[in-house]
Amino acid sequence: MPKTKAKVTDDSSPELMIVAKGLTKTYGDFVAVDGINFEVKKGEAFGLLGPNGAGKSTTMKMIASTSQRSGGELTILGKDPNQHGPEIRAHLGVVPQQDNLDRELKVWENLMTYGRFFGLKSAWLKTKIDELLEFAQLEDKRNVKTEELSGGMKRRLTIARGLVNEPEILMLDEPTTGLDPQARHILWDRLFRLKEVGVTLVITTHYMDEAEQLCDRLVVMDKGKIMAEGSPAELIKTYSSKEVLEVRFGSDNNKTMAKQLKGIGDRLEILPDRILVYTEDGEAALKKILAAGMHPITSLVRRSSLEDVFLRLTGRTLVD
Amino acid sequence: MSLINTGVDSAIAIAERRRGKLGAALFAGRPESVFLRNVYALKSSNWLVVLSGFVEPVFYLLAFGYGLGKLIGGITDASGNPIPYAAYIAPALLATSAMNGAIYDSTWNVFFKMHFGKIYQAMLSTSLGPLDVAMGEIGWALARGFIYAVGFMAVVTPMGLIRSWWGLMAIPAAVLIAFGFASVGMGITSYLKNFHQMDWVNFFMLPMFLFSGTFYSLSVYPDWLRTIIEALPLYQAIAMIRGFTLGYVDGALVGHILYFVVMIVLGLLFTTKRLRALFLS
Numbered sequence: 001m002p003k004t005k006a007k008v009t010d011d012s013s014p015e016l017m018i019v020a021k022g023l024t025k026t027y028g029d030f031v032a033v034d035g036i037n038f039e040v041k042k043g044e045a046f047g048l049l050g051p052n053g054a055g056k057s058t059t060m061k062m063i064a065s066t067s068q069r070s071g072g073e074l075t076i077l078g079k080d081p082n083q084h085g086p087e088i089r090a091h092l093g094v095v096p097q098q099d100n101l102d103r104e105l106k107v108w109e110n111l112m113t114y115g116r117f118f119g120l121k122s123a124w125l126k127t128k129i130d131e132l133l134e135f136a137q138l139e140d141k142r143n144v145k146t147e148e149l150s151g152g153m154k155r156r157l158t159i160a161r162g163l164v165n166e167p168e169i170l171m172l173d174e175p176t177t178g179l180d181p182q183a184r185h186i187l188w189d190r191l192f193r194l195k196e197v198g199v200t201l202v203i204t205t206h207y208m209d210e211a212e213q214l215c216d217r218l219v220v221m222d223k224g225k226i227m228a229e230g231s232p233a234e235l236i237k238t239y240s241s242k243e244v245l246e247v248r249f250g251s252d253n254n255k256t257m258a259k260q261l262k263g264i265g266d267r268l269e270i271l272p273d274r275i276l277v278y279t280e281d282g283e284a285a286l287k288k289i290l291a292a293g294m295h296p297i298t299s300l301v302r303r304s305s306l307e308d309v310f311l312r313l314t315g316r317t318l319v320d
Numbered sequence: 321m322s323l324i325n326t327g328v329d330s331a332i333a334i335a336e337r338r339r340g341k342l343g344a345a346l347f348a349g350r351p352e353s354v355f356l357r358n359v360y361a362l363k364s365s366n367w368l369v370v371l372s373g374f375v376e377p378v379f380y381l382l383a384f385g386y387g388l389g390k391l392i393g394g395i396t397d398a399s400g401n402p403i404p405y406a407a408y409i410a411p412a413l414l415a416t417s418a419m420n421g422a423i424y425d426s427t428w429n430v431f432f433k434m435h436f437g438k439i440y441q442a443m444l445s446t447s448l449g450p451l452d453v454a455m456g457e458i459g460w461a462l463a464r465g466f467i468y469a470v471g472f473m474a475v476v477t478p479m480g481l482i483r484s485w486w487g488l489m490a491i492p493a494a495v496l497i498a499f500g501f502a503s504v505g506m507g508i509t510s511y512l513k514n515f516h517q518m519d520w521v522n523f524f525m526l527p528m529f530l531f532s533g534t535f536y537s538l539s540v541y542p543d544w545l546r547t548i549i550e551a552l553p554l555y556q557a558i559a560m561i562r563g564f565t566l567g568y569v570d571g572a573l574v575g576h577i578l579y580f581v582v583m584i585v586l587g588l589l590f591t592t593k594r595l596r597a598l599f600l601s
Contacts, residue, residue: 064445065600066441066444066445066599066600067600067601068600068601083345084339084344084345085345085449085600086335086338086344086345086348086447086448086449087332087335087336087338087339087447089335089445089446089447090330090331090332090334090335090336090446090447091331091332092445094445096441096445098438100437100438100439100441100442101442102357102361102437102439102442103437104360104361104364104365104437105357105360105361105364106364109360112360113353113356113357113360114442114446116350116353116356116357117350117353117354117357117443117446117447117448118331118334118335118446118447119331119334119335119348119350119353119447120329120331120334121329124329145364165330165331165332165446165447166330166331167331
């Protein structure tokens with residue numbers, strides 16, 4: 001992670017792919033995105049993290065030029081989506097939250113028709129399709145109807161489809177939601193490869209491990225606002241302690257025990273089922289608790305993660 | 321493999337070529353790519369369903385033209401010339417089937433693609449504009465209408481029901497009619513939220529089919545009702561095709577054609593606006 005940071009600061013003028021200033025989207029009285037600022041640099045994997053309803057998908061739609069902003073400024077590759085929507089969309093690959101593959105078509109036909117929507121020639125697309133099917137590990141599914149694919153395959157095909165126009169920016173809205181662990185790992189591997197060849201990734205997720213795995217830099221959003229920004233390591237360093245001690249005293253006792261735990265660790269987070277003790281040394285904190293005569297039902301010492309940052313910033317657990 | 325394209329014919333280069341042109345945000349100049357998608361979908365769909373659109377007007381013709389026509393005998397036109405009943409209703413059935421086909425395509429099919437297939441959402445996340453989608457979809461409805469019209473004419477011409485060489489014009493006329501209905505229909509469909517509301521479309525279509533001078537002349541109506549019926553698109557459609565197949569070519573035909581030209585232009589504007597509001601707002 002420090003390496004990435006050094007690279008960015010060393011480069012005096014990193015190419016900015018996306019710039020948002022005071023970006024706002026309202027639906028009637030409801031403010032979905034509330035004046036956010038961020039920049040995405042070339043070749044970076046940028047994450048938008050937040051609970052459901054935080055405004056992630058709305059932000060993605062505005063970048064993808066399928067939703068017009070209500071206020072603020074937004075430029076994608078120096079172009080304003082309000083004026084150059086179709087042009088910007090030619091730069092982008094879009095992988096929506098819900099698969100919108102064409103169920104009436106076969107796997108290769110999905111790629112062919114999508115490429116044609118961009119005006120690409122079918123002779124060129126034929127070789128491109130071979131390449132993309134190999135990339136998505138779907139070569140043997142070429143002539144299968146899309147509806148017969150598994151969830152993981154559908155998602156890989158949607159990503160392959162998003163790459164038909166050889167985009168500079170690939171937008172992924174919750175790319176692994178609903179996939180089993182194996183399918184997720186295959187997908188992450190594919191996304192890493194894209195990053196290696198220089199594709200800029202913009203990813204929304206509510207999986208903390210995914211954000212830590214994939215993103216160079218991310219923003220945490222809540223209620224339409226950006227709560228924090230940085231690399232996963234920076235965020236953990238700034239908003240959490242080195243280690244976390246998780247103790248359980250039983251659902252009914254956690255609240256009363258929390259009073260006795262005061263003074264142990266840097267900070268406490270009381271969840272319905274457990275208490276989190278943020279500390280530089282988890283084992284030492286546990287010893288203190290035991291020495292004070294408290295006996296948790298279970299205890300666990302672990303390294304701090306983005307989930308802890310998330311809890312602190314949005315003040316809630318991820319319930320989806 | 322190279323994933324970032326810098327070539328001349330990249331998607332970006334193609335999109336940038338339209339910069340500064342009128343309506344560049346709405347139209348990418350590629351409705352044929354939307355049409356092509358339907359060709360692919362048709363290849364793997366049920367051909368019997370496609371065939372049904374052709375069979376329906378033929379069945380009506382047999383039942384009413386020949387079955388009922390036997391009881392009626394012939395009718396006379398405004399100048400007193402006798403016309404066989406089947407020859408009187410054949411053009412009306414062609415006009416109706418052009419309307420039905422276009423409405424079916426632009427309501428049921430479009431509704432499905434909009435809400436369940438999310439086909440338009442996918443199309444409009446590429447560099448296509450809403451007008452490309454509208455024109456491609458409507459073009460598809462027209463191609464279908466054209467084939468049905470040719471098929472219908474191939475059946476009725478040998479029966480002697482086309483009484484003038486002007487009758488050939490019935491085919492482009494049927495396409496024009498389908499164009500009018502499809503362009504308005506797609507815009508209306510964009511307002512519908514569920515399948516029940518689709519019944520409202522049928523609720524208007526059936527009486528229009530029965531009372532628009534399909535089976536008898538409007539002269540049976542009182543003047544006020546006649547004026548209302550004459551303003552409806554199906555009456556205009558029937559009068560146009562009947563003019564051609566019976567060979568009554570006069571100034572009234574120009575009026576019927578203009579009616580549909582206006583309907584098409586307004587329909588396209590309306591549909592494009594709606595697609596933009598739904599998917600790009």
